[in-house]
Amino acid sequence: MAQVRPMRADARRNYERLLKVAAESFAEHGENASLDDIAKRAGVGSGTLYRHFPTRQALLEAAYVDRIEALAGRADELAEQLPPGEALVEWLNELCVGTIQVRGMKALLGSAVTDGSSAAVTACGTSVKGAMGRLMEAAQREGVLREDIEPIELLRLAHGVATASEMADKQGGQIRRYLSLLTDGLRPGAED
Amino acid sequence: MAQVRPMRADARRNYERLLKVAAESFAEHGENASLDDIAKRAGVGSGTLYRHFPTRQALLEAAYVDRIEALAGRADELAEQLPPGEALVEWLNELCVGTIQVRGMKALLGSAVTDGSSAAVTACGTSVKGAMGRLMEAAQREGVLREDIEPIELLRLAHGVATASEMADKQGGQIRRYLSLLTDGLRPGAED
DNA sequence: TACTAAACGGAGACAGTCCCCGCTTATCTC
DNA sequence: GAGATAAGCGGGGACTGTCTCCGTTTAGTA
Numbered sequence: 001m002a003q004v005r006p007m008r009a010d011a012r013r014n015y016e017r018l019l020k021v022a023a024e025s026f027a028e029h030g031e032n033a034s035l036d037d038i039a040k041r042a043g044v045g046s047g048t049l050y051r052h053f054p055t056r057q058a059l060l061e062a063a064y065v066d067r068i069e070a071l072a073g074r075a076d077e078l079a080e081q082l083p084p085g086e087a088l089v090e091w092l093n094e095l096c097v098g099t100i101q102v103r104g105m106k107a108l109l110g111s112a113v114t115d116g117s118s119a120a121v122t123a124c125g126t127s128v129k130g131a132m133g134r135l136m137e138a139a140q141r142e143g144v145l146r147e148d149i150e151p152i153e154l155l156r157l158a159h160g161v162a163t164a165s166e167m168a169d170k171q172g173g174q175i176r177r178y179l180s181l182l183t184d185g186l187r188p189g190a191e192d
Numbered sequence: 193m194a195q196v197r198p199m200r201a202d203a204r205r206n207y208e209r210l211l212k213v214a215a216e217s218f219a220e221h222g223e224n225a226s227l228d229d230i231a232k233r234a235g236v237g238s239g240t241l242y243r244h245f246p247t248r249q250a251l252l253e254a255a256y257v258d259r260i261e262a263l264a265g266r267a268d269e270l271a272e273q274l275p276p277g278e279a280l281v282e283w284l285n286e287l288c289v290g291t292i293q294v295r296g297m298k299a300l301l302g303s304a305v306t307d308g309s310s311a312a313v314t315a316c317g318t319s320v321k322g323a324m325g326r327l328m329e330a331a332q333r334e335g336v337l338r339e340d341i342e343p344i345e346l347l348r349l350a351h352g353v354a355t356a357s358e359m360a361d362k363q364g365g366q367i368r369r370y371l372s373l374l375t376d377g378l379r380p381g382a383e384d
Numbered sequence: 385t386a387c388t389a390a391a392c393g394g395a396g397a398c399a400g401t402c403c404c405c406g407c408t409t410a411t412c413t414c
Numbered sequence: 415g416a417g418a419t420a421a422g423c424g425g426g427g428a429c430t431g432t433c434t435c436c437g438t439t440t441a442g443t444a
Contacts, residue, residue, distance in 0.1 A: 008410055011422060034400060045424025050402060114359040146380045149373065156359045157373060160352030167306040167348045178349060181341065185377025188338045200441055203391060226431060237393025242433060 017042040023063040026104035075131035085144035088135045099162040100172040113155045209234040215255040218296035267323035277336035280327045291354040292364040305347045
């Protein structure tokens, strides 16, 4: 392991400022917030922004890692409080809510489960995949979830459900409805 | 009804050229193809493009209406050839394939089923909704599709499935897989 | 042929991305 | 503390794209 010398104090300061401003900007303007504008608001030149975060993805990820980690943590919390099947559904719901309501997170979560996404994004997707995997295994042990499905597949489907819900209602009011259509299937008799 | 005088010959010519070039460009570069570039390739100024098609949506729609009509027509064809349940699934599959493979159509179909989309787009979505409605009714009459679901909901879910499939594989190789997860549901025993 | 309204087209204002490179400054050494 | 040095800064500028405005051209008409 190569010794990494610590960041220079001014660099660290700027890095942190950028992260803070970026989170605000993405929340306010969505994933396409102007990067030059973020740099300006943080009081740095655009060169500085692009040095710290070479791509929009990189900045997006850095700005939201903690939120995503929290989401992953939430899975284990739910697993303790609810029976496996319900915990899974509940977490899927929270995942979809986050996807829709926290602007900018959709792109991030999306690319985390997309084939061929960058290694950097993969790192951030790993904990979400792990969380999903744990919930699914528990549900499968209980016999309430089919065996022939992978965590990444369900993550993608959740993203799809979020997309569908968003088309119906920007606030995510249809998430539970569409989620239940997915869990129950389209055949008759599935209606509760 | 006000008499609409016919388009001037040069205007009509340009209109048609633009449409042709636009379809090619969207196919090649996706929904974000440069509009100025389309104008250039069609041999007209950008002013002319924006006069005929005030927004990207308008151009996208005009370029793909025939394809969408064809898709709607395909529904009735399938309805004649297959039992209702299969016809529905088959059409959903073709819908998803189109959504993914014909670049530019995703945005269009998406906005057609989105709450609050423009009147212009609504017109183009109407025939798709009609086609979906007919297939669903037949399936419901046969008792192979739950009763408590609307055409627009299934269109949105199909869009979601297409989104999910696209994340797995840009070519749409997973469409049938994800579609079957939707139709069968996530409970055990649904695996065929 | 001459008129006129319809239509054209491209210059230019604006916004965004991203890189380059001369300048500044934090940190280390003595 | 003073000086050396490389890490880091920052904004100018090239580029790409959107979209409008308005002087010019031309199809259709009489």
